[in-house]
Amino acid sequence: MSVSVTFLGGLGEIGRNCAALEVDGKIALIDVGLMFPEEDMLGVDLVFPDWSWLVERKKDVACVVLTHGHEDHMGALAYFLRDISVPVYGTELSVKMAEGRIEEVGVKSDLRTITQNKWTSHGPFKFMLIPVTHSVPDASAIVFDTPEGLVLHSGDFKLDPTPIDGRPADLPAFAALGKQGVRLLLSDSTNAEKDGFEPSESSVRQPIADVIRDAPGRVIAACFSSHMHRVQQIADAGVAAGRKVAFFGRSMHKYTTLASELGLLDVPEASVVDIKALSNHPPEQQLLITTGSQGEPFAALSLMSQGRHKFVELGDNDTVLISAKPIPGNETAVSKVISNLIRRGARVVHGRNSHVHVSGHAAREELLTYLNLIRPTAFVPVHGEYRHLAAHAELARKMGVPQVDILEDGDRVTVDGDRTYVERRAVPAGYVYLDGSAVGDVQGGVLRDRSHLADEGVVVVTVGIDHDNGEIVFGPDLDSHGLMDDPSSVLKKAADAVRSAIDEHDSGRTDHAEMQKTVRQAAGKVIRSETSRRPVILPIIMEV
Numbered sequence: 001m002s003v004s005v006t007f008l009g010g011l012g013e014i015g016r017n018c019a020a021l022e023v024d025g026k027i028a029l030i031d032v033g034l035m036f037p038e039e040d041m042l043g044v045d046l047v048f049p050d051w052s053w054l055v056e057r058k059k060d061v062a063c064v065v066l067t068h069g070h071e072d073h074m075g076a077l078a079y080f081l082r083d084i085s086v087p088v089y090g091t092e093l094s095v096k097m098a099e100g101r102i103e104e105v106g107v108k109s110d111l112r113t114i115t116q117n118k119w120t121s122h123g124p125f126k127f128m129l130i131p132v133t134h135s136v137p138d139a140s141a142i143v144f145d146t147p148e149g150l151v152l153h154s155g156d157f158k159l160d161p162t163p164i165d166g167r168p169a170d171l172p173a174f175a176a177l178g179k180q181g182v183r184l185l186l187s188d189s190t191n192a193e194k195d196g197f198e199p200s201e202s203s204v205r206q207p208i209a210d211v212i213r214d215a216p217g218r219v220i221a222a223c224f225s226s227h228m229h230r231v232q233q234i235a236d237a238g239v240a241a242g243r244k245v246a247f248f249g250r251s252m253h254k255y256t257t258l259a260s261e262l263g264l265l266d267v268p269e270a271s272v273v274d275i276k277a278l279s280n281h282p283p284e285q286q287l288l289i290t291t292g293s294q295g296e297p298f299a300a301l302s303l304m305s306q307g308r309h310k311f312v313e314l315g316d317n318d319t320v321l322i323s324a325k326p327i328p329g330n331e332t333a334v335s336k337v338i339s340n341l342i343r344r345g346a347r348v349v350h351g352r353n354s355h356v357h358v359s360g361h362a363a364r365e366e367l368l369t370y371l372n373l374i375r376p377t378a379f380v381p382v383h384g385e386y387r388h389l390a391a392h393a394e395l396a397r398k399m400g401v402p403q404v405d406i407l408e409d410g411d412r413v414t415v416d417g418d419r420t421y422v423e424r425r426a427v428p429a430g431y432v433y434l435d436g437s438a439v440g441d442v443q444g445g446v447l448r449d450r451s452h453l454a455d456e457g458v459v460v461v462t463v464g465i466d467h468d469n470g471e472i473v474f475g476p477d478l479d480s481h482g483l484m485d486d487p488s489s490v491l492k493k494a495a496d497a498v499r500s501a502i503d504e505h506d507s508g509r510t511d512h513a514e515m516q517k518t519v520r521q522a523a524g525k526v527i528r529s530e531t532s533r534r535p536v537i538l539p540i541i542m543e544v
């Protein structure tokens with residue numbers, strides 16, 4: 001009986017991680033993540049995997065298993081469950097993090113908390129979560145015991161021997177799987193181009209403590225709200241330096257509350273104050289922990305950098321600590337925020353000028369160690385852009401893994417006895433966009449229009465035409481947006497051209513579409529030759 005894995009996302013991009021494991025005609029999903037839009041995806045809020053082929057096979061979909069609570073692994077889950085309602089398995093924290101999102105979207109769900117290192121059965125699937133270290137607590141690898149042998153998905157991981165919760169990746173468990181024989185390994189490629197070992201999370205403790213202790217005034221620290229260990233380390237440094245700690249940002253409140261409830265975050269109550277009360281204390285006793293490390297335009301840090309924040313006006317004595325690295329696509333936004341913060345007089349400490357951040361993903365030596373522990377028969381690198389997948393594949397080949405294949409979104413790998421084979425483009429795997437609250441309404445064409453509008457501007461041509469004889473009754477009036485500073489002379493020339501083009505149509509009543517085309521061509525030609533630009537031209541023809 002063959003066993004296959006089909007990739008819906010995450011292979012060729014960082015984000016929207018989602019893989020479908022098929023055993024005996026039934027399907028278990030490993031993660032259902034989202035991707036944040038890239039800079040050329042104008043007006044798009046989120047990007048999802050395309051699960052349309054699963055909708056067609058709805059009755060075969062058995063369950064979802066989550067590796068961890070990051071958005072790129074469970075951010076699309078609520079929308080998936082709206083289409084395909086199945087039970088979802090994960091560790092307590094992963095499930096609680098997913099629950100928040102599901103409640104916001106308002107779908108029914110059947111969330112099942114499972115314990116790591118214990119086998120769970122669901123239909124033909126038998127699986128187990130194994131502890132790994134990552135930038136969110138309670139992260140796991142997943143192993144499936146299938147008729148074709150063990151299929152292991154690493155999840156997002158690093159091999160941190162000294163994590164701050166004292167729960168390192170379970171290397172003995174992985175070694176045992178390796179001994180038993182792993183038929184197919186899927187492993188995190190994010191840092192496959194990075195040499196050495198990724199430093200431990202505990203290595204940033206002292207540098208962060210130094211920054212916070214030595215800051216002459218207020219400290220504003222930004223990090224991912226889901227990185228509860230980082231939040232803990234920043235808060236610890238603040239408390240040790242005698243500062244009051246305030247949390248800010250919707251997700252920061254949500255996740256710090258959740259983490260405290262689950263015992264994953266521990267900040268003495270006496271040290272925590274509301275942001276409004278923070279300014280009652282002298283600046284050198286203030287620590288604000290906030291969201292916005294990704295340069296998100298409406299997050300606190302960005303607003304502060306523009307002098308538009310409700311509670312915090314930055315000045316010369318302030319220190320901003322950015323304890324995060326921009327995820328791909330956010331680099332420009334983050335860089336702008338940093339520049340603006342410095343312009344306002346703040347001192348900015350970030351991962352590039354100080355050791356205040358480490359990655360949650362394994363670097364090359366860790367990946368080699370992992371491959372050596374597992375020694376799979378077949379290997380497919382996952383979670384990365386193509387270059388990362390290729391670098392990881394090279395490591396595996398060097399290690400002598402018998403079968404190594406680089407797959408992309410939509411491809412499928414099948415293990416069948418001794419054979420391992422790959423089917424390219426087995427299922428549709430295009431981007432599905434969430435725009436406002438509608439999923440899938442925006443297509444590539446719409447994005448091209450938006451990009452065109454943003455680059456070249458728009459010209460609206462209004463003209464009234466006599467219904468009977470096709471002559472101009474009023475106009476043409478031309479109005480432009482985003483074309484140039486003073487478009488009046490260009491628009492006047494274009495209006496003349498439109499007028500004579502319409503006059504040349506002396507054939508009585510004109511076809512509406514034909515008239516639109518005439519107007520668009522006449523105006524476009526003049527504007528192009530005068531400005532070298534190609535704005536979107538919208539002809540509005542009124543027949544009177």
Ligand SMILES: [Zn+2]
Nearest residue numbers: 070072073156
């Ligand atoms: Zn991830």
Ligand SMILES: [Zn+2]
Nearest residue numbers: 068070134156
């Ligand atoms: Zn992750």
